[in-house]
Amino acid sequence: MRLIHCACGEAPAIPGAFRVDLPHHPGQKELRFLTDIAREVLPVDPTPSLEDIQSNPAVSHLGEPEFAPQHPSEPVRIVVSGDDRALGLVLTRLMRADVMWVEVAYVPVDRQSPAALVWGAGDAARAVEGAVRPIPCVRTDFGEVVAGSAELWTGNGSAPFTGEVVVDSEVLVGGSEYGARLVPTVDAPGLVAIPYISPLVPTRRFLRRQPVRRTDASRVLAGRALQSGGEEINVLIDGILRPRPVQRVTFYRHLRDIQSVRAA
Structure with missing residues (x-):
């Protein structure tokens, strides 16, 4: 597994992760490296595109959340440490690049934040060893993902x-x-x-x-x-x-x- 730590502000070390120090609220250009990593391990995505999904009434894309169908050469997991806004910005980068198959873990600075409560977010050990449990991605019409509220x-x-x-x-x-x-x-x-x-x-x-x-x-x-x-x-x-x-x-x-x- 390729483990990437997006350290948004001061953050503890994540064992085994490649750490990238970022601002508390990184811009989309500062997060572009995530897209590069995703393209490296999955240069071509053979699964249905967003247009295919939207145009096919037989595809159940709004039922219970599903595991991603992509099979990259190695799994990629991003650990975001910071606040809900930082998590939302990382998710926005993945959504805009259409690489939502990337695994995302959250180590919040505030364990009572809205996103922390939704995710049941925990510590570094869970971020590294925890299981993937898909959840819906809520976005806006101006292209931002809502992480918590x-x-x-x-x-x-x-x-x-x-x-x-x-x-x-x-x-x-x-x-x-x-x-x-x-x-x-x-x-x-x-x-x-x-x-x-x-x-x-x-x-x-x-x-x-x-x-x-x-x-x-x-x-x-x-x-x-x-x-x-x-x-x-x-x-x-x-x-x-x-x-x-x-x-x-x-x-x-x-x-x-x-x-x-x-x-x-």
């Missing part, structure tokens, strides 16, 4: 959401809600989302007494995709706010699954 709101989050949030065909946010939060799932259909029913930040009128960021657990929706349209939609992915608000955004399950090394 994403949030949507209008303005600074103190006023109700201006627009609508729909999970598959069901409306999650469309009236008095203040936004929504989603997380990937470890099995089908791919993601779950919940609405915010109170402001995300305190307002002046009820600065001391007003509860913020309350959610309604009775309204959780699971689906393959989440779509939102409206005004000044702020998008937060793995703790990082996109530079500018948007008028629409879509999160959806990618056609290939993540070959994650995680707890059962």
Whole structure:
């Protein structure tokens, strides 16, 4: 097995891994070496392309997550140490290069982060010796993978959401809600989302007494995709706010699954 350690910031040593020291949040150019390694061990991918999968109704690509069908000359496992954003950036690089057959393990700096909880991420020993258990890959229409969580709101989050949030065909946010939060799932259909029913930040009128960021657990929706349209939609992915608000955004399950090394 070719073991690559993407050390995003200060990180402990991973036994037997080739260490690459990277910024806390590496850019896609800084992660290009991962694509080179994948191409080296699998120069030609004989399995169906994304276009083939999408056009073939007989292919069950949105059921339970599946093991990758590729057979490289040697397995490649990437160990990401850092935060959820670092993991998401590595997954984004693999997705954009269409080398999702590469195994990915996560050693989080925060074991209570959203991605750490989804992956059941552990220590270096599990990252090296753990088994692959595929999970859905949730991405956006602007080409980013969500490793742990994403949030949507209008303005600074103190006023109700201006627009609508729909999970598959069901409306999650469309009236008095203040936004929504989603997380990937470890099995089908791919993601779950919940609405915010109170402001995300305190307002002046009820600065001391007003509860913020309350959610309604009775309204959780699971689906393959989440779509939102409206005004000044702020998008937060793995703790990082996109530079500018948007008028629409879509999160959806990618056609290939993540070959994650995680707890059962």
